[in-house]
Each structure stands twice: as C-alpha cells, then as structure tokens.
Amino acid sequence: MESRILSSNSNSSHRSDGEGERERFCYCGLPSPRRTSWTRMNPGRRFYGCARYREGSKCKYFKWIDAKFSDRATEVILDLLDGRRQPPSTFVDDLDDVDSKQVEASSANYLKNEVSKQAEVSSVNYLLKNEVSRMKIERKCYQMFIIVLFCYIAYLITKCKALEDKKKFLQLS
Numbered sequence: 001m002e003s004r005i006l007s008s009n010s011n012s013s014h015r016s017d018g019e020g021e022r023e024r025f026c027y028c029g030l031p032s033p034r035r036t037s038w039t040r041m042n043p044g045r046r047f048y049g050c051a052r053y054r055e056g057s058k059c060k061y062f063k064w065i066d067a068k069f070s071d072r073a074t075e076v077i078l079d080l081l082d083g084r085r086q087p088p089s090t091f092v093d094d095l096d097d098v099d100s101k102q103v104e105a106s107s108a109n110y111l112k113n114e115v116s117k118q119a120e121v122s123s124v125n126y127l128l129k130n131e132v133s134r135m136k137i138e139r140k141c142y143q144m145f146i147i148v149l150f151c152y153i154a155y156l157i158t159k160c161k162a163l164e165d166k167k168k169f170l171q172l173s
Helices: 073-080 089-170
Strands: 013-015 034-038 046-049 062-064
Touching: none
Parallel strands: none
Antiparallel strands: 013 034, 034 046, 046 062
8 A cells, every 4th residue: 555645644654664675765855764653553664755854855656565554463562652751742753863863874975975976977978989080080080081082082093094096096097
C-alpha cells in the first residue's frame, strides 16, 4: 500500500538503514531515509519519506515499507511505549534530532558525490573539446591534400594534352 502524502498520523519517526537495500530518492532528488513511525496509529511501522519533511518540504514523497500491523501488535507496542519513564514524544524527538543529523550527513555525501561526478564530466568534456579541435585541424589537412592532388592531376592532364598536341604537330610536319 502506497501513500504519497505525509499524514499527521506519521509525522513522528526515526531513521534506520537496512543492509543490502538500494538507496531511494525523494522527489527533491535527495536520498530518502528509511524511518520508523512512532505515532499512536502506526507505532513501529517503517516507511520512506522526504529527507526534508520537517522543513515543510512540498515534496511529499512517502511510501510504507511494512504492511499495517494487526490491532493486537499495535496495542502491545503502545503498551511497551507507555511503560517507559519518559513519554514517547520526548523519545521520538531525541530520535528525530539524531535523524536530522544523519539526513544532513547523507545529503552532504550525496552532494559531494554529485560534485565529483560533475568534475569528472567537466574533465571528459574538456578532453572531447580537444579531440574535436584536433579532428578539425586534421580535416583541414586532408582537404588541402585533396586540393593539391586535384591540382597536380589537372597539371598532368594539361601536360599530357600538350605532349599529344606536340606529337600530332610533329607528325604533320
């Protein structure tokens, strides 16, 4: 089941990365962290969401990973959360603070990778421009060679024609 709008029931979460999972990206183009919802409606349920949802992003990327838990499982999780000494919202806020730092680090790494890719593309672009310039010069050289060859052939034809005319003239005399 997929929902693209981040509802008020799932605005508390923390991030966790699984081994072997492919990285997902939100509509903003940033890595979309895997989070766990700690709301009353969906405690412990994992989802992917926009990395900047706390900043009021208009991206609204959202996708559940887990199917909805049974009512009994939800009740047990809520009972466990209610048994803590501090309320779940304080616990979740602490997790979100850690999460926001992880998202910042992930975004920084993503941007660093994009910058290095851009630098690589720029260097390839520079090499290609140099190759194009070299090929243009080479093309001009071939054109000049063809023109010189054509002139030489024209000269030889003219010379042969002159020799033929001279031979005919000598035969007539």
